[in-house]
Amino acid sequence: MSKNGEGGGRRLAVLGSTGSIGRQALEVVERHPSRLEVVALTAHSNLELLREQALRHRPLLLGVTGEEAGRRAQQELAGLGAEVLTGREALEAAASLPQADLVLNAVVGSAGLEATLAALGAGKRLALANKESLVAGGPLVLEALKRGGELIPVDSEHSAVFQCLRGEDPGEVESIILTASGGPFYGRSREELKGVGVNEALAHPTWKMGRKISVDSATLMNKGLEVIEAHFLFGLPYERIEVVAHPQSVIHSMVRFRDGAVMAQLSLPDMRLPISYALSFPERWEPAWRRTDLSGLGGLTFGELDRETFVCLDLAYRAGEAGGSAPAVLNAANEAAVASFLEGRIGFTDIGDIVKAVLERHRPAPLSGLRDVREAEREAAERTAVLIGKR
Ligand code: NDP
Ligand code: MG
Numbered sequence: 065m066s067k068n069g070e071g072g073g074r075r076l077a078v079l080g081s082t083g084s085i086g087r088q089a090l091e092v093v094e095r096h097p098s099r100l101e102v103v104a105l106t107a108h109s110n111l112e113l114l115r116e117q118a119l120r121h122r123p124l125l126l127g128v129t130g131e132e133a134g135r136r137a138q139q140e141l142a143g144l145g146a147e148v149l150t151g152r153e154a155l156e157a158a159a160s161l162p163q164a165d166l167v168l169n170a171v172v173g174s175a176g177l178e179a180t181l182a183a184l185g186a187g188k189r190l191a192l193a194n195k196e197s198l199v200a201g202g203p204l205v206l207e208a209l210k211r212g213g214e215l216i217p218v219d220s221e222h223s224a225v226f227q228c229l230r231g232e233d234p235g236e237v238e239s240i241i242l243t244a245s246g247g248p249f250y251g252r253s254r255e256e257l258k259g260v261g262v263n264e265a266l267a268h269p270t271w272k273m274g275r276k277i278s279v280d281s282a283t284l285m286n287k288g289l290e291v292i293e294a295h296f297l298f299g300l301p302y303e304r305i306e307v308v309a310h311p312q313s314v315i316h317s318m319v320r321f322r323d324g325a326v327m328a329q330l331s332l333p334d335m336r337l338p339i340s341y342a343l344s345f346p347e348r349w350e351p352a353w354r355r356t357d358l359s360g361l362g363g364l365t366f367g368e369l370d371r372e373t374f375v376c377l378d379l380a381y382r383a384g385e386a387g388g389s390a391p392a393v394l395n396a397a398n399e400a401a402v403a404s405f406l407e408g409r410i411g412f413t414d415i416g417d418i419v420k421a422v423l424e425r426h427r428p429a430p431l432s433g434l435r436d437v438r439e440a441e442r443e444a445a446e447r448t449a450v451l452i453g454k455r
Pocket of ligand 1: 086
């Protein structure tokens with residue numbers, strides 16, 4: 065297959081290829097060499113892995129966003145036959161590369177927002193793992209989508225909802241039910257959460273993920289971000305987005321219809337499945353991985369999530385309902401607090417307390433452009449830094 069698309073395969077740009085989602089996406093590509101071809105890859109800091117990936121996939125463009133790695137990029141990525149770009153522009157260039165049909169945004173954090181907007185602005189089909197770009201800039205992403213491009217969710221819950229809605233009339237949906245594993249601390253009291261360390265928070269019971277989302281899963285902020293993500297993706301008000309604990313992570317989410325029927329999507333917890341679906345849509349390609357063997361699953365259970373102990377979930381609903389800049393502030397405060405927790409500077413329950421304090425002091429304003437998002441985030445990050453300093 066040529067990089068000009070003459071072979072008929074889909075030409076893919078992977079943003080954040082060195083991360084957990086990015087690496088699994090390249091496994092999907094390797095499973096389907098005649099259907100998918102990589103035309104761009106980006107990394108933030110891991111030049112060694114990016115180089116390895118480039119040797120295997122021979123993309124046209126390599127992007128490096130991190131400052132320190134950017135200084136070494138031209139030299140360390142030389143001789144691979146790819147154009148090497150650095151800085152923020154690298155991400156946007158990869159997202160809007162003319163030779164790409166499909167863009168996977170697997171960057172972590174709201175740093176992915178510009179790339180989301182660039183991909184849609186260039187009319188691409190965007191497979192979106194970077195939920196933070198919808199949380200921080202949901203109204204801007206919807207505006208961009210009105211003008212062009214297409215959005216396919218990668219997050220397993222939203223992929224499940226997307227699949228359950230196929231062929232259905234959106235007017236007949238009563239609610240969306242997002243499932244949550246509950247994370248490593250499901251069932252614990254606030255007192256029991258106070259002393260938990262970084263390694264415990266990173267030990268997710270059912271998924272192996274990047275560090276930031278693993279902490280978000282432990283605080284339930286991840287579910288909160290997903291509630292906001294679902295609001296923008298599926299256009300439902302917050303009171304019609306439910307969450308339920310489901311520790312086995314086999315039912316990835318559900319849709320409740322007005323006649324009382326509930327549709328669910330099931331599979332073993334393996335991100336390669338929703339990634340593959342987003343890249344193959346509207347087709348379904350054969351998986352290389354374990355089939356979902358129902359007889360081997362044992363029981364599937366459900367329970368309530370404790371929003372008083374796991375305050376982040378509640379805060380996300382509140383920020384979502386407040387709208388405008390509030391979700392961007394929630395997300396920015398959380399990004400800063402999680403980074404401090406990972407550095408050992410604050411405790412686990414401090415994350416929720418700090419995000420709550422920052423959100424309560426914020427007066428939500430409408431978002432009219434990217435600058436408003438960045439301004440709200442800057443303010444939130446400053447306040448968060450002050451609160452972190454006091455711990
Ligand atoms: P990782 O931390 O594993 O990977 C993040 C990727 O983004 C890496 O390639 C990293 O580069 C790059 N990156 C880091 N900071 C920046 C930045 N400031 N600008 C541009 N690129 C950057 O994260 P995950 O793969 O776990 O998550 C990626 C996204 O997918 C997140 O939004 C997450 O919420 C979402 N998601 C993840 C799931 C999972 O199972 N992991 C499940 C569902 C959603 P480098 O490694 O070179 O530093
Ligand atoms: Mg998810």
